[in-house]
Amino acid sequence: MASHARAPQHRSSTASFRPAPHNWVAASVVAYIVLSAIMRVWLSYSWNINQPYWAPADDGLVVREAIGGVNDYLTITKRPGFSLFLKIVHLSHVPLTIWIAAAWIAAALALAWTVQRICGRWLVTAIAFTLAVWCPVGFDAQIGQRAYRGSILSPAVLLLAAALVAMFVARSWVSRLAWALIVGITTGWIWLAKEDSLWIIPMVLVACIACVIKTLTSRERRIAGVLVLLPVLLIPVAGDMAARARSEHFWGVNLLETRTEGELAGFVSRVYRIEAPNRTYKRWSPDTAIDQALKAAPELENLRPYLMAGMYRENHGDDLGIWGDYLTWQLRYAISSANGDQWPSQADLQQLFARANQQLDDAAARGEITYDQRFTPGKLVAPISWDDVRDRVLPLVGPAMLQTLIPREWQAPIVDTRPITTARAQEVKDTYLAYINENERPQRHLWAATVIERGWVVLAVVGALCAVVGALLGMIRRHAEAFIAVAFALYALVYVAAECWFLVFLDGDLIWVYAVANAQPLVVAAVGVALAAGCMPRARASASAPRVRARGRHVRG
Incomplete structure (x- = not known):
């Protein structure tokens, strides 16, 4: 009886050492x-x-x-x-x-x-x-x-x-x-x-x-x-x-970067929104918009020759303006060139462009310039027509x-x-x-x-x-x-x-x-x-x- 009783225990013990299939x-x-x-x-x-x-x-x-x-x-x-x-x-x-x-x-x-x-x-x-x-x-x-x-x-x-x-x-x-x-x-x-x-x-x-x-x-x-x-x-x-x-x-600036934050970015975003007849889905910064911005902010007038020619405009622009977001980079080139290829203090630049941005907003308040109020997915994206959204943006999404x-x-x-x-x-x-x-x-x-x-x-x-x-x-x-x-x-x-x-x-x-x-x-x-x-x-x-x-x-x- 004793050996008969132990047999199941032995089989159970042996089974316990047999790996389950899911373990393998x-x-x-x-x-x-x-x-x-x-x-x-x-x-x-x-x-x-x-x-x-x-x-x-x-x-x-x-x-x-x-x-x-x-x-x-x-x-x-x-x-x-x-x-x-x-x-x-x-x-x-x-x-x-x-x-x-x-x-x-x-x-x-x-x-x-x-x-x-x-x-x-x-x-x-x-x-x-x-x-x-x-x-x-x-x-x-x-x-x-x-x-x-x-x-x-x-x-x-x-x-x-x-x-x-x-x-x-x-x-x-x-x-x-x-x-x-x-x-x-x-x-x-x-x-x-x-x-x-x-x-x-x-x-x-x-x-x-x-x-x-x-x-x-x-x-x-x-x-x-x-x-x-x-x-x-x-x-x-x-x-x-x-x-x-x-x-x-x-x-000297409390910013993570100056491309999308701070006053330089604020100036670029304003240029993108200034109403201009030559703005297209490709040309975000028409010369007419840049001209309006410089006239409203005379302290930046010394940048004009460098914004209107050279550097990024050669490959990313045409005779009527700058394509896409390259104004961000053209602006930096212009600042450096206007200062003898030297980059000014970041803090001084923020103060300069803060004054310029205020002058642009004051000009808009007086009706001298008009900001485009159409929707964009970000402040540094120029407004484009809904026809361009339908005909050019949406066809890119599926692919x-x-x-x-x-x-x-x-x-x-x-x-x-x-x-x-x-x-x-x-x-x-x-x-x-x-x-x-x-x-x-x-x-x-x-x-x-x-x-x-x-x-x-x-x-x-x-x-x-x-x-x-x-x-x-x-x-x-x-x-x-x-x-x-x-x-x-x-x-x-x-x-x-x-x-x-x-x-x-x-x-x-x-x-x-x-x-x-x-x-x-x-x-x-x-x-x-x-x-x-x-x-x-x-x-x-x-x-x-x-x-x-x-x-x-x-x-x-």
């Missing part, structure tokens, strides 16, 4: 994620960093500001976030290409964690991770493999989107606090990295409100659930204050959104090969490369980039189609995660539409770089969350933990 799936997915991460780092380093060719207002500007010591007409025209990041890269002695890969891996892991938390399906988690870590903008020659802010901004957008959802679905206050810290840091950095980062604020605020509502309608620790969200607000505010204090210390899944403008990460013609240019190149811990090395495995991009497109298209079904199922079952996925997709659409409006003067050029670069990560997040929502059972996922504990007590009994 989990182990396989984890192994796949680790191997993919290693390959992502290796390939990013193999593909090298692009230098197109240290553009003085883009790549070259952020690197030289990280190095420090330069004060000219381009100083603090870009926000300091990426330059400060490059300082960290330099101190780490780790190549920038590896930092870029690490950023994408972090974003992909955040999305994978979120998807696994929502649905618990390892296959869906693997798909979401793959779409994220191999996002084509992440290894594109114009975006992902450059020493410019887009290389880190795109994965930061994906990390932010994933962290916002993770913060919402977190089951414990400790977990929510951890994700709130990530959201706060990421939001703060994006805010400091690019002038148009205001677009992320509504997304973050809505997510915080959703978390507060979810907390207040629960039965446990409502105060704690709200307090853990404070880092989302406090960290970006603290970062903004610190960056402004730094700017005031070094340049741009399609590129989030089928990136036809993607370019393999080929390094700029323009020859170095002077010793000074070679010195600049060597200095900049050394600062970001890169070096001249053979470009390897470019074929892999093309293969990965094409494979990604297939997975993205199939995944998006399945995500539509998943979102519909999730909404029918009233899962909040499905509505979040749809919100991400719509948010990407609105963002792309606004960027297309801004870029309309380029007739569709650079939309891949400036619109799709941030929309693609949002669409990837939407696809991942929608797939997860479609796999959720009808019962709320949050109820699973109590059921597990109940089964445990029953077995022990």
Whole structure:
């Protein structure tokens, strides 16, 4: 009897050591994620960093500001976030290409964690991770493999989107606090990295409100659930204050940058809105508008010859005015030229243009100039007719959104090969490369980039189609995660539409770089969350933990 009684115990003990099938799936997915991460780092380093060719207002500007010591007409025209990041890269002695890969891996892991938390399906988690870590903008020659802010901004957008959802679905206050810290840091950095980062604020605020509502309608620790969200607000505010204090210390102005903030930006925005017969969707700053502005603000009359000819007008203007937003740069050239190629004090310039802006507003009040009151998506975007919006802006939106899944403008990460013609240019190149811990090395495995991009497109298209079904199922079952996925997709659409409006003067050029670069990560997040929502059972996922504990007590009994 005794041996007969022990036999079932022996079989039970043996069975307890037999791995469940889902454990093998989990182990396989984890192994796949680790191997993919290693390959992502290796390939990013193999593909090298692009230098197109240290553009003085883009790549070259952020690197030289990280190095420090330069004060000219381009100083603090870009926000300091990426330059400060490059300082960290330099101190780490780790190549920038590896930092870029690490950023994408972090974003992909955040999305994978979120998807696994929502649905618990390892296959869906693997798909979401793959779409994220191999996002084509992440290894594109114009975006992902450059020493410019887009290389880190795109994965930061994906990390932010994933962290916002993770913060919402977190089951414990400790977990929510951890994700709130990530959201706060990421939001703060994006805010400091690019002038148009205001677009992320509504997304973050809505997510915080959703978390507060979810907390207040629960039965446990409502105060704690709200307090853990404070880092989302406090960290970006603290970062903004610190960056402004730094700017005031070094340049005497409490501004993140002078391109979209302050009195110079105010002057440019006024010129854009002065009614002028020659303004078109392409020509934002007609000479007639510039002439009216200079007549209303006589202190700026010495800038006239430099605003009406030279520099950016040669390639970005015509006989009737300046195209697009290039007045911003032409104005800086004019100020420098009028002062003997010297850049005046930033504080003095702010005071000068404050007086000029007041004179323009006074002239408008007297009826001497008239401001165009038509709607624009931003103060530094010139008003255009609704016919142009219909005929020129809207036709760009659909193809741009399609590129989030089928990136036809993607370019393999080929390094700029323009020859170095002077010793000074070679010195600049060597200095900049050394600062970001890169070096001249053979470009390897470019074929892999093309293969990965094409494979990604297939997975993205199939995944998006399945995500539509998943979102519909999730909404029918009233899962909040499905509505979040749809919100991400719509948010990407609105963002792309606004960027297309801004870029309309380029007739569709650079939309891949400036619109799709941030929309693609949002669409990837939407696809991942929608797939997860479609796999959720009808019962709320949050109820699973109590059921597990109940089964445990029953077995022990």
